[in-house]
Amino acid sequence: MPDPLAKLPTVILLGVLVVIFAALLKQNKTFRFRLWFLGWAIIFVRFVLQMIWKFLGISMPVYAAIDLTALQVAGIIFMVSVSALAETKWRNLYFVYFGSSVAVYAFSLTHGIESPWAYLAILLFMSVMPTYNLVRHAGATAWNYGMLASAWAVILWSVYKAFDGRPELGFYGFMMWIYGASAFLFYRKYQRLTPGIVATSLGFLAWSALVPVGHIVHYTPIGREMASDLWNLPKFIVAFGMIVTLLEDERIAAVAAGQREQQMSQQMRRFADLISHLYSGAAVSEVCAQVTQVITETTNFRRAVIVLADGPNRYQIAGHAGFDAIQLQKTSGCVDAMTDEMFLGLARPQSRIGTNSYRARSNYDMMRIQPIDADQPWGEDHKVVIPMNSPGRGVVGAIGLDEPRVPADINPAGLVMVELLATDIAGALDNSKLQKQLFRSEKLAGMGQLVTGVAHELNNPLTAILGYSEILGDRAADAATKRDLDVMRREALRMKRIIENLQRFSRQQRTEKKVVEVRPILEDVLKLRSYDLHASNIRLTQDIQPRSMRVFADETLIHQVLMNILNNAMDAVEGQDDKRIGLEARVQGEQVQIRVFDNGPGFSELTRVFDPFYTTKGPGKGTGLGLSICYGIIRDHGGDIVASNLQPQGASITILLPLHVERTQRAPLATDTMA
Structure with a gap:
């Protein structure tokens, strides 16, 4: 029987790795990294238990069941950490489901249960939930069906071995599949050929291959001494590969943060130029095309459109970027059909993304833009709508964003600058309107003063003209003279009405x-x-x-x-x-x-x-x-x-x-x- 202290170097090395993972966990608290820490903690406890199980008085069958269960559960944790299951709300249920199934399988093996029907029941129970999840939620992709087919092949082989009197081979076959699947899932999750990813994926493949190799070597004359080393080497490769992967992620995140900061700085400079241009008195409608161009160049969205109110219940496109002719025609149809009530209906709490941005979809059949919940997956006809609100006039327009480069990056932080720009455009519209009103008021006031004086000066001679034309008309004997006097009087009366209009224009009248x-x-x-x-x-x-x-x-x-x-x-x-x-x-x-x-x-x-x-x-x-x-x-x-x-x-x-x-x-x- 091997000396328990022979495991001590491995235990110490695994302990150091667990401490490293615990230290890194303080900086990276993602669910995936917490699973990695949990998996290595289980493997560390498993090796410690190999040294002290006799001192604890644990029976051989119980110890063997715990040992097999720990190794299998650690593999399941690693596999789930890089699969889509880690992102579902039922992820904790999956661990309980698989862990309990594996534990029952291991205890059945180590306690001498020989009935193949028992193992058949356990294997079928283990297959129900993953099969349902892949068919119902994961989507009909070749990858998902390939994973499902390979899992069912292992399950059927395990059932065959159970009825052949070798149920332990089914357990080892399932373990081999878990670590092999972890290798492919790990690479598929990151999809980059870096040292960390390559080392971890190859480590999982070696771990998977050593399941049958270790089982075969165990029965050779020299196998009992070397099998332990063969088992442990892939573990350390995977552990160090995961640590390197984490460091690579931090480096990539730092580079991405620097790029985002540079992009944000560029975005802020260009937005500041536009805002300065707006408040310098430039016509808003003329700046809108530049605004949409800047949005498509500096944000996550390839298409942008600015819609401005053109009177009650009427809107028009003031600027756009990234649209082809067909897309622009469809969008114009929806905008033409927009009403104030429809615009207000977009601002639902369920549709809110940021402070003043909302999810919506274009219903081109009904020529409507309809609100949708913010947590829905991004669709082809989905949009982000940012209303432009004026304190005195309500909604004066909106910015529409479409075709994101990375739909997963649609978040409040990425929309802050566009929301601020929408607020500034609304303010510029108000300023423009106030300036026009002020200019018109000053113009009318000046004209009113002029008109008041002119009307007063014209009234006196006009009164004389009307009076004398009437007198001359009464004295005239021939019809031609009377007709000419009537024309003169009629035109004088028209002039009098013009003067009355001038007086109304100058507001020389009391209101009640x-x-x-x-x-x-x-x-x-x-x-x-x-x-x-x-x-x-x-x-x-x-x-x-x-x-x-x-x-x-x-x-x-x-x-x-x-x-x-x-x-x-x-x-x-x-x-x-x-x-x-x-x-x-x-x-x-x-x-x-x-x-x-x-x-x-x-x-x-x-x-x-x-x-x-x-x-x-x-x-x-x-x-x-x-x-x-x-x-x-x-x-x-x-x-x-x-x-x-x-x-x-x-x-x-x-x-x-x-x-x-x-x-x-x-x-x-x-x-x-x-x-």
Whole structure:
């Protein structure tokens, strides 16, 4: 019988290795490395037990069962550590399942159970869970089916040997398969030819090969002395290979971290340049193409698109990168079908990835972008959507990201810079809007002062012209003179109306604001124009929300604004064969939204729509003050008015007025309770 102290050098070396693994475990706490530490700890305890089992008074059958079980369980731990089973939520159950099966098999062998049916039951029990997992969850790949086929070949061979009276050969065959599978799984997991990977994979192969070799050599005259050394050498190769693999991983991780830091630095510089460009006054729509190009070059995503709001419930692509013609056409279809409600529906807690980024998928059949749960595996039609939120206007657009280079790297940290960029673009849009409003307000204020003086100076001579033309008309005897005087009086009256419009433009009139309902005002405007709409063969569509739409406003002025906008729409469709005008009114958040749209030619210069004296009508048909007056009235009511063109043709004017809420319907403000 061999001397127990002969195992001492091996035990000391394994103890040193276990201490090294324990030290490295403090730096690398991954589940895989914890399994490696556990596997080597079991092997270390197994060798210690080989030295002291007699001193502990353990019987030979029990010791042999523990020895076989420990070696088999360690192999199972190593195999599972580099397989997909280590990443499932049932991984702890797998260890209990396989460990208990192996222990029952080993105790049956060492306690002289000879019934082949017992071993058949154990082997079938061991095969149920891995077979189910591979078929149901792992996927139908050639690799998975190859592993399953090889495992079943070993199981069937073990059953055959059990009925042949040699059940121990089935146990050793299963052990050989475990260590052989560990070799292939280890290389497949890392897929690189580095010293650590090569040493570990070859060590597992040698460990597997020494199962039959060691069993054969054990029965040769010199085998009993050398078999122990043959068994131990592959173990040390595997152990040192794993340590080298860990060091290689740390080196690769350090290099990757350096590259990521360099990429992040480059990304931050380029994003900073774009943000500086945005806040320097550059048009956001002109910068969007550059933004998407930078995103595709510095992030994990190959495709990027920026969508901006172009009025209520309308969005358009402002910039894109990485799209081919077909992809862009499909994406444009989805964007054209987007509404404010659909955009808000994407921001679900279940879909959240980062602070302000969400998972979604494109349903091209329904032309919709739908939210999905953030933990779903990445699919071909999946996207990351980052809304651009404005404090005063809600969602003003979004950044869409697609086709990640590495789907597993989609995480909050990788989206932080893009989320910040989305916030900056929303801020730039707000700044641009405020600058335009400030410029227009200053322009209107200057024009108003000029108009006030001009109107006052023109009123006096005009009054004289009207008075004398009337007197001369009464004195004129012949018809020709009277006709000429009538023309002069008619043109003087037209000049008087222009002056009145100038006075309205300069806001030289008092307002009487009160709480009014919008719906009756709309109905009155439509009633007044119903005859002209019918006579002009104009088809009017209405979508007026039945719920209350109360605003604090001057009813006469709001009536004037709506009448002016409807008249403009009627003039715009005058030359169309199919004349169509639409009217929508609804409560949108804390605002009342009124929209009038038509299928006319649209605005030729959107930036000048509300400029004073700008008109697209023919001579004598308009002064160019109508929409300027409307703009001033709506802004004076704390609202907003937006003009936009429709595709393929048409124009739209949208009015936004603050929704009036009764004092009893809101929480009291601090100022309400102050004495």
